[in-house]
Amino acid sequence: MGKIPVAVLGATGMVGQKLVHLLRDHPSFELREVVASERSAARPYREAVNWKQEDFIPPGARDLIVKSTEERLESRILFSGLDASVAGAVEEAYARAGHVVVSNSRNHRMDPDVPLVIPEINHDHLALAASQPYKGAIITNSNCSTMFLAMALGPIHRELGIEAVHVTTMQAVTGAGYPGVSSVDILGNVVPYIGGEEEKMESEPLKILGRLDGGRVVPADFTISAQCNRVAVFDGHTEAVSLKLRTRARAEHVASLLAGFRGWPQEVGLPSAPERPIIVFDENDRPQPARDVWKERGMATCVGRIRPCPVFDIKMVVMGHNTIRGAAGAAILNAEAYLAKGYLDR
């Protein structure tokens, strides 16, 4: 059987570039189309893109002629790294035309019939897509900061129950795209505000950790308070988390719960699934973005400093690669999950 033809929407952006990069040599998907704004359309990808990745542009992508978001596409699966200012309508149009849109954009994440999925945590939510009014479908992954929080909370919430969460993030500049954050603003600085980010972190994890019930998601019943900061880091979001649990547990128990966690993508062997979705560090000064962001090829959620909290129950540090596991890699894993469940041929 041949590979499934796929496209990348927003292919010249930071997430789009990571998608193009990660799709080189993919066992199931073959990049056939790159799509971007009118400004880039009709030019070879190598000229349209301001390539920021460490490797060269994959040979199979260099000469693709960029299509505009108004053109018909031939690919079955469309990975979307579109900017939120345009993603809403474009993704809907393509879903209506029969494509499966695997989106990293925020626009449809909280729609009741759109699955917001981390395959290790709530792969069953993918079933939601069947109730969408489209010939195709839209499935989404979370905001990059949400990803690592929800992944770390998942196993804990399932076994012990979470009552409340305080989280303070220290986020990398690549999370804001390109040109994104001005160097004037971030060199030697901390910017204690990221527009819309706290709202996403306070709501998205509750949908992801929610329960599918009668064709809709009942959100998890706890409260999250988020404070989001931008720091002078290239890749890797770090999060300081405090948890109030419904069932008390020792830090050692939480650590072994997380270290031993394996999910459905690991069981069925999805190609992009990390062997260890959560890596727990014993060292007291880890994880660190500059040291640990590439663990499991950027697909790990790194957790450390799991210890008692004098105010709540447990404190810990969570970190992961914001444009891989937090964006492009998450989308590809979602597509693999969708394919593995046989939904693509539905």
Add this chain to the structure above:
Amino acid sequence: MGKIPVAVLGATGMVGQKLVHLLRDHPSFELREVVASERSAARPYREAVNWKQEDFIPPGARDLIVKSTEERLESRILFSGLDASVAGAVEEAYARAGHVVVSNSRNHRMDPDVPLVIPEINHDHLALAASQPYKGAIITNSNCSTMFLAMALGPIHRELGIEAVHVTTMQAVTGAGYPGVSSVDILGNVVPYIGGEEEKMESEPLKILGRLDGGRVVPADFTISAQCNRVAVFDGHTEAVSLKLRTRARAEHVASLLAGFRGWPQEVGLPSAPERPIIVFDENDRPQPARDVWKERGMATCVGRIRPCPVFDIKMVVMGHNTIRGAAGAAILNAEAYLAKGYLDR
């Protein structure tokens, strides 16, 4: 009346350099002696110090011959920026010999008879020093991270009562002295651990906000949970704070409480007292260390993003200059307070 002769202990270190810098042209104090480890002793200060400040070494300090911590000193007041590994015994010895040691070191801060003072918050605690078994005295300022937290909590606790605090810090490298943090560890990175820092932040504010009762301090009765991180910032500690209050209050009320706050140092006009001890920002992305660290000549506590917290009551961002208000400037203000109360001549 002439100026009071003062010395700086640990004068070659980062805090010591700031003390030397801030004491140039002081209206009440005159730097007469610089003291450092045996290695630096007997050399002119200009040669012994690896000067890291933006100005040149003050002319009055350049040619002072560095004394060792074992020598007798003639100055009435000794400002101590000594490393904690030696500060304990050295400071005691000098206090016993009749000097007033105004210390930035952690060693004696939590001693029951040692005042741990922020003059705007608990200047009355200075009275504790009278019960010390020394001919002189030891008075201390807090850890640099504690300073800004305690300053921001002070007016809130007095009026509304605090029940619990979550704080996550993003701390500058100068807080670790010199050479301190290796560039290999911090460039493009976040280190989610600072040895001993969380313990200090969880205890020192309770002493500062405590009540003097029968010659001892009854600590404030709330709980603090701290998570301390090092980031790639030169000067300026940023803190994300969530507060649970005993008396509910709107964010606007808390903001005006802080913006309007003036303390005893402002009333009596201590020379180093900032006109506004707390500056409240309306902009949603402030304060920022690279922009705001020099407000009030580095003596301000900058507060912003005061807003409701979905888990607790109030969230806010606190920031200040860790080696000025958080260390050297705090010590000098403490000495000014001690002098203004007439304790020096006791």
Add this chain to the structure above:
Amino acid sequence: MGKIPVAVLGATGMVGQKLVHLLRDHPSFELREVVASERSAARPYREAVNWKQEDFIPPGARDLIVKSTEERLESRILFSGLDASVAGAVEEAYARAGHVVVSNSRNHRMDPDVPLVIPEINHDHLALAASQPYKGAIITNSNCSTMFLAMALGPIHRELGIEAVHVTTMQAVTGAGYPGVSSVDILGNVVPYIGGEEEKMESEPLKILGRLDGGRVVPADFTISAQCNRVAVFDGHTEAVSLKLRTRARAEHVASLLAGFRGWPQEVGLPSAPERPIIVFDENDRPQPARDVWKERGMATCVGRIRPCPVFDIKMVVMGHNTIRGAAGAAILNAEAYLAKGYLDR
């Protein structure tokens, strides 16, 4: 006599902000008008500007209503920090209307009848302006990198004669304005290219060090080769320079030549003139931008490591504050020079 009313063109940009900042409390000039693009016009300055300076917006500027570059202005002197894309025509129009335009933009610098001036080096070139076909005049300062190179070369060229120069720069991000350089491009990086910069550095110093002869400037007769790099520094351009001299000289001689240099602005006491226009460092690892950029309130040219060059004659490191002495401060000093020479009333 009252102060001279002045305006800042491009007042919301990085150089414009520095001009507004430096003009607070100026002894001769009073900021009356702020001018910017159509987008900012008709709004109070405090709202139109994205203020990036360490101090608050000067009280006298906060409430000024921003004018557009098409409006008539009442000020005698217009300081221009306009973007080069619009500066050419706008500055000409205002000069024609009778204003003295003191410009930091590159557009007219190399025009034969426009003085390109560093008052310490070639204040006599200001006479050129008399031959301009305007009711007013245009006078310019150099590119920020040129400034420090030309200042350091000036005394050497006059006494020893220069034959050739190699210079490699390491330039701060503020030189590119705001938002300017993306953090994605510069965090932990060096970008070995700055558009148009090498051409400016290879030509502007020759005009500045040229000789006024019969109403025109005969450029200095040596050759410069420049390589320009952007580095992760906020303020302060560092330049590694190698010189081939016409008259051989020892490094010590060059050092004393530079350290002892004083120019006409120092003689006549222009308000913004640094006491020491060139500061020579003895330490082998200075000057450094993060340590020395504020020497002489940002108006110094810092020089260090003056030593023999195995290929040419002398090697040295030159550094200065790119938005003060390299831009806004240079423009203000030029206006002070123009005023001191009595040209304003011509």
Add this chain to the structure above:
Amino acid sequence: MGKIPVAVLGATGMVGQKLVHLLRDHPSFELREVVASERSAARPYREAVNWKQEDFIPPGARDLIVKSTEERLESRILFSGLDASVAGAVEEAYARAGHVVVSNSRNHRMDPDVPLVIPEINHDHLALAASQPYKGAIITNSNCSTMFLAMALGPIHRELGIEAVHVTTMQAVTGAGYPGVSSVDILGNVVPYIGGEEEKMESEPLKILGRLDGGRVVPADFTISAQCNRVAVFDGHTEAVSLKLRTRARAEHVASLLAGFRGWPQEVGLPSAPERPIIVFDENDRPQPARDVWKERGMATCVGRIRPCPVFDIKMVVMGHNTIRGAAGAAILNAEAYLAKGYLDR
């Protein structure tokens, strides 16, 4: 045939860690011994090392017991990342005892009978080792900054002849080891001095590009002037180079000379040899350390901006990975070269 047992001297340092990292899965060498200072000796490597690499410690190295530099070793080849303060005597002692010491330390590089080798440029120099008075041998690679300069100069010197070179470096902090450069010194800064570095860059390339004649190396007969700076980059040294040629040539010719260059390691297929030892970039803002340092797994010399120089003949930018091609990878390639020539069994 089994793999050759090898040891790493200075295995806990930055270069030592890179050696341990690169030797995992090597086709010809097997890491059997790790050697460090007395302080680390007798402890398992995983505990003795403060591991700073992105991957985990290779499983085969984790449990090795660290030996001291005074112990006998069983490995044939010893890779040395020892600090220069001890490398001289230790390396000699092991060479005398029969080991082949492949060293990254500076101590013996300029010894007349010690090969200083870049296999693509002067693999024939390895023959020098036969004249050493040791049962074993010492072979060395260059200083990290020298590496990229000599590699780029090699093909040019051979075909066109070089007469003079100006080079200004912008070097990464990992070049100084750990803890190495203090964050206080380098955040947002440029330090225009690296002790001993300019001397190495002005001499080592001449030996490498020299001619083997009658059992000794006649150094290349041109002059180099180097200015070395430290910048806030993690990995990757960038160098701005100007060349005076004996035979004039156009920039395009020099570019094609470098882009087409292949050496002996490429011909014989040494395992660590990059496919393209020199990568030439057409983009005008490349190479950049943060984008290009991993080209050819860190073994490439990246060259860009090849263009005419108004003072000399050709200007260009050279960049490479200082701890891979500039240190650990260079040593391993040297050992592979030594092995391929059959010298190991001599």
